[in-house]
Amino acid sequence: MKVFFGSPGRISGLLLRIGQCSFAAASIGVMVSAHGFYSSTAFCYLIASMGLEFLWSFGLACLDFHALRSKRSLQNPVLVSLFVVGDWVTATLSLAGACSSAGVVVLYSRDLDYCGKMLPCTRFQIGVAFGFISWFLLAVSSLVMFWLLGAL
Numbered sequence: 001m002k003v004f005f006g007s008p009g010r011i012s013g014l015l016l017r018i019g020q021c022s023f024a025a026a027s028i029g030v031m032v033s034a035h036g037f038y039s040s041t042a043f044c045y046l047i048a049s050m051g052l053e054f055l056w057s058f059g060l061a062c063l064d065f066h067a068l069r070s071k072r073s074l075q076n077p078v079l080v081s082l083f084v085v086g087d088w089v090t091a092t093l094s095l096a097g098a099c100s101s102a103g104v105v106v107l108y109s110r111d112l113d114y115c116g117k118m119l120p121c122t123r124f125q126i127g128v129a130f131g132f133i134s135w136f137l138l139a140v141s142s143l144v145m146f147w148l149l150g151a152l
Contacts, residue, residue: 006144008060008074008083009067016141017061023134024054027127034123042100043124046131049097053134056090080149087142094138098131
């Protein structure tokens with residue numbers, strides 16, 4: 001049984017999942033609190049993808065917590081392959097949401113000059129930044145799961 005940083009059933013894995021949940025929730029909170037977020041489909045997609053990431057990461061954090069508490073191993077091939085597929089799908093959707101929202105923020109702030117007058121672009125930028133941080137933590141988990149699947 002291989003032990004990697006961020007493996008399921010380890011403290012580092014639990015901390016990665018908690019970080020993903022926290023930054024996804026922060027991204028959702030900042031975007032929803034910004035006036036006019038509904039004016040862009042990309043912002044709505046970011047909220048939806050961060051919601052999916054929050055649910056996925058929260059579920060796996062609960063599973064990690066249970067495994068740590070009961071001292072059980074989560075490293076069997078079927079379970080790890082499920083984690084790999086779920087992490088990669090969620091990471092792809094989160095990256096797409098963050099990138100599309102970042103493009104819209106750049107369009108609003110630099111090309112159309114909507115910032116300050118009509119829309120709170122600073123909040124949009126903070127929400128997108130939280131989305132990218134959440135995606136980065138999920139990408140780390142995805143790579144660890146992929147390495148772990150190859151090692152099993």
